[in-house]
Amino acid sequence: MLDDTAQRAERIHWAWFVAGLIFAFGVTFTSHQIWHVPSRLILLGAVLMAAFRYRSLALVLELFFVDWLGRIPFGSDPVRYTAMVTAVLLLMGHGPSSLVRSLALPAAVVWFWVTVGVPGGYSTFGWIVLGCSGAALLLFAVGWRKLPCAPRHVDVVVNSASGNTMHFTQSFIDGVITAGAAVTVHRFHYFRDFQARLDGDALAVAFPVYGFKPPWPFLVWLLRYLPNGRGRPAFVLYSCAIGAENAGLLVWLILRLKGWRTGGRAWAIYPANVPTGRLGPKALWRFMDHLVPLRWDAANAASYGYIFASGRVAGFPYLVWPLPMFLIGVLADNKWIDTVLYRNRAWHRRCNGCTLCVLYCPAERLKMIDGYPRARRTCMICLGCVNLCPRNGMHLLCWTEYGQPYKPRWPELVVKSKTQLK
Numbered sequence: 001m002l003d004d005t006a007q008r009a010e011r012i013h014w015a016w017f018v019a020g021l022i023f024a025f026g027v028t029f030t031s032h033q034i035w036h037v038p039s040r041l042i043l044l045g046a047v048l049m050a051a052f053r054y055r056s057l058a059l060v061l062e063l064f065f066v067d068w069l070g071r072i073p074f075g076s077d078p079v080r081y082t083a084m085v086t087a088v089l090l091l092m093g094h095g096p097s098s099l100v101r102s103l104a105l106p107a108a109v110v111w112f113w114v115t116v117g118v119p120g121g122y123s124t125f126g127w128i129v130l131g132c133s134g135a136a137l138l139l140f141a142v143g144w145r146k147l148p149c150a151p152r153h154v155d156v157v158v159n160s161a162s163g164n165t166m167h168f169t170q171s172f173i174d175g176v177i178t179a180g181a182a183v184t185v186h187r188f189h190y191f192r193d194f195q196a197r198l199d200g201d202a203l204a205v206a207f208p209v210y211g212f213k214p215p216w217p218f219l220v221w222l223l224r225y226l227p228n229g230r231g232r233p234a235f236v237l238y239s240c241a242i243g244a245e246n247a248g249l250l251v252w253l254i255l256r257l258k259g260w261r262t263g264g265r266a267w268a269i270y271p272a273n274v275p276t277g278r279l280g281p282k283a284l285w286r287f288m289d290h291l292v293p294l295r296w297d298a299a300n301a302a303s304y305g306y307i308f309a310s311g312r313v314a315g316f317p318y319l320v321w322p323l324p325m326f327l328i329g330v331l332a333d334n335k336w337i338d339t340v341l342y343r344n345r346a347w348h349r350r351c352n353g354c355t356l357c358v359l360y361c362p363a364e365r366l367k368m369i370d371g372y373p374r375a376r377r378t379c380m381i382c383l384g385c386v387n388l389c390p391r392n393g394m395h396l397l398c399w400t401e402y403g404q405p406y407k408p409r410w411p412e413l414v415v416k417s418k419t420q421l422k
Contacts, residue, residue, distance in 0.1 A: 055300060090104060151308070153182045175308075191218070208240065215382065229260030235315070356390070360384045383406075
């Protein structure tokens with residue numbers, strides 16, 4: 001017998017699912033109109049509905065991107081809204097009730113099938129969007145069931161250069177502990193010196209998004225050194241300043257190939273830590289940095305940790321974006337490219353030789369020579385040497401000199417040296 005809280009959660013879940021069905025019917029009806037104003041209003045309503053359902057700015061940005069796809073003409077009218085309707089039905093059906101989740105999938109499949117069957121020529125991009133919608137349905141079908149067990153000991157591997165991702169992850173950890181599970185936190189610094197015994201019965205991985213993907217050293221660790229999960233549950237957390245694209249999906253694929261069973265994902269918008277894009281006065285960026293994350297994000301992460309530790313799928317369903325930008329990210333950000341492209345330079349008139357950048361550098365790229373830090377070997381563009389410099393004396397040559405550095409909002413969460421990991 002469900003307690004009152006569980007019954008209330010299931011009723012709310014049913015209400016959201018019915019709202020998703022009404023949305024799908026409304027789009028189907030209005031998409032045949034000559035003027036698409038009704039459809040545009042309904043799509044805006046769907047974004048607002050998701051905002052209230054999940055209380056997540058990150059998810060709203062994902063839906064706005066999906067909505068933007070509908071503005072590109074690639075076929076008959078109903079097909080224009082396939083990605084958006086599929087996403088909304090999956091989002092509204094993703095939740096605590098197994099029955100609702102099992103009904104959300106066929107509802108989305110039926111709408112998708114009817115739409116694909118509508119006569120009309122599709123462009124290449126149109127077929128790509130339809131394929132991404134179908135892939136989202138497959139991912140939902142694979143992950144809708146309960147986790148194999150309620151985790152009692154969760155290993156959390158977190159890569160956080162500026163402390164933002166660690167701040168988001170800490171809320172998730174608090175939720176796991178509230179559910180009665182033990183947690184072991186493994187702070188990732190660089191793949192060559194990172195050794196973690198993942199003895200728990202579940203795993204959570206957390207990372208910032210660099211170039212539409214995890215930082216390349218963390219990606220190397222996932223591909224080379226992450227042990228086989230043998231069916232154990234896993235959760236994916238990440239932070240990003242704007243749009244994460246398919247970064248979470250890439251990690252989902254790696255975890256599945258490594259034998260882990262993913263139990264959801266969650267991400268949040270955090271301040272940008274790339275000085276190149278932080279143009280303007282310091283006062284402006286101090287204000288901008290305090291706008292995000294929203295106060296809801298911490299509460300969301302805590303609730304997802306609690307649900308995950310209770311043996312249920314939590315967070316957001318996977319929505320598949322049609323642009324494989326993470327492939328470009330891998331080609332543009334890796335060990336070999338970063339060695340040549342990014343060159344550290346200390347401004348001698350500002351540098352006081354404090355060695356903070358040398359102690360922090362995860363890749364051990366910086367060495368003190370003649371009293372000043374010099375760059376050797378590769379870079380992982382975590383930008384810690386630039387952002388943490390107390391005198392703004394370190395820069396990546398021809399790349400970070402013109403913007404405002406990001407001074408971490410949570411400096412206590414930044415790992416400044418490898419000795420802090422021991």
